[in-house]
Amino acid sequence: MENSRDWHQINGPRGSWLYGNLKAFQKNPLLFLTQISNVYGDVAKFRLGPFQKVYHVSNPDLIKEILVTKQKSFIKSKDLNVLKDVVGEGLLTSEKELHLQQRRQIQPAFKKAHITHYAQDMIDVTANYISHWADGREYLMSKEMMNVTLGIITKTMFSMNFDEGSQAIGQPIETYMKLAVKRMRAIVRLPLWLPTKNNREYKKSIDKLEQTLANIIEERRKSKNRHEDLLGMLMKARSDVNGLRMSDQQLMDELMTIFLAGHETTANALTWTLYLLTQHPHVMKKLNEELSEVIGDRNIQPDDFSKLTYTQNVFWESLRLFPPAYVIGRQVEDEVEIGDYFFQKGEMILMSPYVVHRNPLYFKDPTSFIPERFEGNLLKTLPSFAFFPFGGGPRVCIGNHFAVMEAVLVLASIFQRFNLTLAPDHHDIKPQPLITLRPKQGIRVIVTKK
Numbered sequence: 001m002e003n004s005r006d007w008h009q010i011n012g013p014r015g016s017w018l019y020g021n022l023k024a025f026q027k028n029p030l031l032f033l034t035q036i037s038n039v040y041g042d043v044a045k046f047r048l049g050p051f052q053k054v055y056h057v058s059n060p061d062l063i064k065e066i067l068v069t070k071q072k073s074f075i076k077s078k079d080l081n082v083l084k085d086v087v088g089e090g091l092l093t094s095e096k097e098l099h100l101q102q103r104r105q106i107q108p109a110f111k112k113a114h115i116t117h118y119a120q121d122m123i124d125v126t127a128n129y130i131s132h133w134a135d136g137r138e139y140l141m142s143k144e145m146m147n148v149t150l151g152i153i154t155k156t157m158f159s160m161n162f163d164e165g166s167q168a169i170g171q172p173i174e175t176y177m178k179l180a181v182k183r184m185r186a187i188v189r190l191p192l193w194l195p196t197k198n199n200r201e202y203k204k205s206i207d208k209l210e211q212t213l214a215n216i217i218e219e220r221r222k223s224k225n226r227h228e229d230l231l232g233m234l235m236k237a238r239s240d241v242n243g244l245r246m247s248d249q250q251l252m253d254e255l256m257t258i259f260l261a262g263h264e265t266t267a268n269a270l271t272w273t274l275y276l277l278t279q280h281p282h283v284m285k286k287l288n289e290e291l292s293e294v295i296g297d298r299n300i301q302p303d304d305f306s307k308l309t310y311t312q313n314v315f316w317e318s319l320r321l322f323p324p325a326y327v328i329g330r331q332v333e334d335e336v337e338i339g340d341y342f343f344q345k346g347e348m349i350l351m352s353p354y355v356v357h358r359n360p361l362y363f364k365d366p367t368s369f370i371p372e373r374f375e376g377n378l379l380k381t382l383p384s385f386a387f388f389p390f391g392g393g394p395r396v397c398i399g400n401h402f403a404v405m406e407a408v409l410v411l412a413s414i415f416q417r418f419n420l421t422l423a424p425d426h427h428d429i430k431p432q433p434l435i436t437l438r439p440k441q442g443i444r445v446i447v448t449k450k
């Protein structure tokens with residue numbers, strides 16, 4: 001490690017002596033990270049607050065070392081601890097051996113072969129939801145996509161219908177997410193036992209979610225019917241360490257995890273895709289042509305997914321430009337050498353798919369929306385972590401195939417029946433990086449029947 005550069009030899013922007021670069025980072029993390037990667041290159045250092053040392057790593061080979069080859073030297077970032085209020089030690093937040101064991105137990109439910117079971121639910125929920133869209137009306141698409149993905153996850157997870165799911169889970173989850181973002185971004189995090197208004201509301205939303213899940217699990221344990229939904233799969237799965245099934249508490253943590261990790265990310269990805277399509281009529285036209293050719297007027301079938309290759313590429317390209325998980329964080333657990341950089345325990349690393357995906361070294365004309373770039377073998381010619389909307393290594397998104405299948409089937413369902421145009425006098429569309437990357441103030445779209 002003698003020749004490696006450490007904190008003192010690595011460059012980065014100056015910040016205030018007290019807050020470091022916290023203000024610039026919080027004000028606009030996308031701009032801040034893009035700028036420091038342009039100015040300082042592969043690895044830039046900065047501080048969040050007086051003590052927290054952070055590196056921004058933007059070189060795909062180094063990212064691969066952090067997420068894959070040397071992942072054992074890292075844990076996830078401390079910021080995620082806020083999520084533990086609600087997801088406990090679920091898959092997203094657990095570490096090390098516990099994580100590995102849970103991952104092996106849950107993985108079968110998300111295997112490609114198994115998720116095709118969910119495709120029909122995805123198609124049915126979407127068809128039902130958009131059948132209420134009125135010809136010529138304007139909709140807030142960000143909200144609509146939240147509703148559709150919520151409907152899909154409640155159906156595939158618990159076999160619940162849309163109204164039940166949104167009453168029982170949709171509303172408390174919305175309150176929870178709003179307050180969790182506030183807590184994550186707060187400089188001083190008040191302990192939860194303090195009876196502030198926010199704390200009370202926050203705890204109430206968590207209690208409601210837990211109560212709902214506890215009821216669902218209890219009913220399922222009593223039921224004699226076999227269920228092939230995600231809950232059924234998780235209840236069946238045995239640990240390969242002790243052969244046991246999950247306790248109620250673990251089930252609850254995993255269900256909340258899957259909910260939190262899978263609902264808003266997919267909704268935002270879909271919203272960005274719809275927005276990009278309204279801005280690129282020639283892409284919309286090609287997508288429509290593919291739908292006519294593959295599906296025509298008949299009902300969409302689960303196996304249409306694999307034939308809709310252009311639609312898939314549209315989604316990949318949207319994930320490239322607006323990756324919902326715009327930054328992935330790790331904390332150094334054991335000092336480690338990455339490339340010729342030396343990181344010490346407690347230091348934080350941020351890696352941003354948003355920044356890397358927009359680097360002209362890897363993507364020609366990087367800010368343009370060109371789904372065709374994914375045709376052929378683009379991904380094989382790039383370094384493996386030049387495109388990583390789902391992360392990578394042992395903690396790669398477990399729902400990646402689920403998400404892509406869901407998005408493609410939702411897009412196909414919408415464009416089979418409707419044309420979409422951006423509402424006139426639309427506000428400027430700006431990315432808003434909260435827990436996930438969403439369009440600020442949403443996107444207003446007019447739908448017209450075909």
Ligand code: HEM
Nearest residue numbers: 091092261262265266269325389390391395397398399403
């Ligand atoms: C477009 C949609 C989605 C995106 C962009 C996305 C992105 C990601 C990323 C980047 C990670 C890794 C985070 C890290 O390494 O720190 C992750 C993890 C995870 N995702 Fe997704 N995700 C999406 C959809 C889903 C869906 C639909 C589900 C479930 C139904 C899901 C469940 C999870 C879980 C459980 C983890 C934690 C995995 C682990 O740590 O072992 N995600 N996701």
